[in-house]
Amino acid sequence: MSEFSPKEIEAGRLLFARPWQFIKGCVRIDDLPPGDRLEIAFAGRSNVGKSSLINALTGRVNLARTSNTPGRTQELNIFEADDAPLRIVDMPGYGFAKAPKKTVEKWTRLIHSYLKGRATLRRVFVLIDGRHGPKPADETVMNELDTAAVSYQIVLTKADKPKADEMERIRVRTAQIIAKHPAAHPEMIVTSSEKNVGIEELRATISRF
Numbered sequence: 697m698s699e700f701s702p703k704e705i706e707a708g709r710l711l712f713a714r715p716w717q718f719i720k721g722c723v724r725i726d727d728l729p730p731g732d733r734l735e736i737a738f739a740g741r742s743n744v745g746k747s748s749l750i751n752a753l754t755g756r757v758n759l760a761r762t763s764n765t766p767g768r769t770q771e772l773n774i775f776e777a778d779d780a781p782l783r784i785v786d787m788p789g790y791g792f793a794k795a796p797k798k799t800v801e802k803w804t805r806l807i808h809s810y811l812k813g814r815a816t817l818r819r820v821f822v823l824i825d826g827r828h829g830p831k832p833a834d835e836t837v838m839n840e841l842d843t844a845a846v847s848y849q850i851v852l853t854k855a856d857k858p859k860a861d862e863m864e865r866i867r868v869r870t871a872q873i874i875a876k877h878p879a880a881h882p883e884m885i886v887t888s889s890e891k892n893v894g895i896e897e898l899r900a901t902i903s904r905f
Contacts, residue, residue, distance in 0.1 A: 708900035717759075826888075852870065
C-alpha cells in the first residue's frame with residue numbers, strides 16, 4: 697500500500713469534508729451531468745458494501761442508500777459537492793441482481809457505454825468482498841475493464857469480518873490476480889466501513905487526482 701504524507705492525508709480529509717449530496721440517478725448516458733470535473737466510479741458485486749463505503753468516505757450516514765436486497769442500485773447514481781473538483785458515480789451492482797432480465801441487460805449496456813465513452817472518468821474502484829476475495833464475476837469485470845483500457849483499482853471491503861490470517865491469505869491471492877491484469881493499479885486498498893479501516897488511505901488516493 698502507498699505511503700501517504702500527512703499533507704496528502706489532510707488533502708483527502710478536506711476533499712470529503714465538504715457537504716456531498718446525491719444529485720440524481722441516470723438511466724441513460726444522455727442523463728449524465730456535463731463533463732465539467734473529474735469522475736471516479738465505484739463498481740462491485742451486489743451487497744459488496746458500495747453504499748456503506750461511499751457513506752464512510754463522505755462522512756455521511758445515509759448519503760448512499762444501503763440495502764440487504766441485491767441489485768437495488770439500477771442506475772448510475774451521481775454524488776457531488778458544490779466546490780469539489782470531483783464527482784462520484786455509484787454503478788449498479790453485478791451478480792445476483794434480483795431484477796428482470798431485460799432490466800439487467802439495459803443497465804449492463806448503460807455501464808458499458810459509460811465506461812467506454814466518459815472522457816472525464818479517471819479511475820474505477822472495483823470493490824471485492826474481503827471475506828471471499830475475487831469471484832468469477834469480479835474477474836469478468838476486470839477483464840472487461842482491461843479490454844476497454846479503463847484504469848481501475850481493487851478495494852477489499854469488510855476487512856474486519858475474516859480472521860487476520862484468513863484476511864492475509866485473501867489479500868495475497870487478490871494481489872496475485874491483480875498482477876495478471878494490465879489496466880489494474882498494482883496496489884489494492886483494504887477497507888472496513890464499519891471500523892473505518894482504510895478510509896483515510898482511500899480519500900488520500902482519490903485526492904491525488
